[in-house]
Amino acid sequence: MSEEKPVIRFFKGSKPIGIAAVVPEAPLLEMAEIAGVEIPTNCTSGTCGTCLVTLLEGEVELPEVLPPGLDDELVQLGGMLTCCIKPKGSCDIDVIPPAW
Ligand code: FES
Numbered sequence: 176m177s178e179e180k181p182v183i184r185f186f187k188g189s190k191p192i193g194i195a196a197v198v199p200e201a202p203l204l205e206m207a208e209i210a211g212v213e214i215p216t217n218c219t220s221g222t223c224g225t226c227l228v229t230l231l232e233g234e235v236e237l238p239e240v241l242p243p244g245l246d247d248e249l250v251q252l253g254g255m256l257t258c259c260i261k262p263k264g265s266c267d268i269d270v271i272p273p274a275w
Pocket residue numbers: 215216217218219220221222223224225226227244256257258259
């Protein structure tokens with residue numbers, strides 16, 4: 176039985192723009208870099224919200240206490256900070272942040 180390796184697929188809207196294998200214990204931003212997908216960053220520590228994207232599919236490791244750059248409303252809309260949030264497996268990510 177072959178198990179498929181988890182991958183992160185990046186989209187801009189509906190257009191696929193890159194794909195990378197999941198790097199264990201690494202935040203999504205690292206996989207974006209491997210995929211050649213540019214995501215703007217500033218603090219890289221979950222504070223500023225610059226690296227906000229939308230999680231379309233899949234699960235991520237949300238910290239118990241949300242980082243300052245994220246709130247419950249954004250999470251409901253699929254909002255995800257790529258600099259500090261790790262995927263739990265395969266995910267589809269839209270680099271466009273959720274509209275709210
Ligand atoms: S770069 Fe500031 S929250 Fe991610």
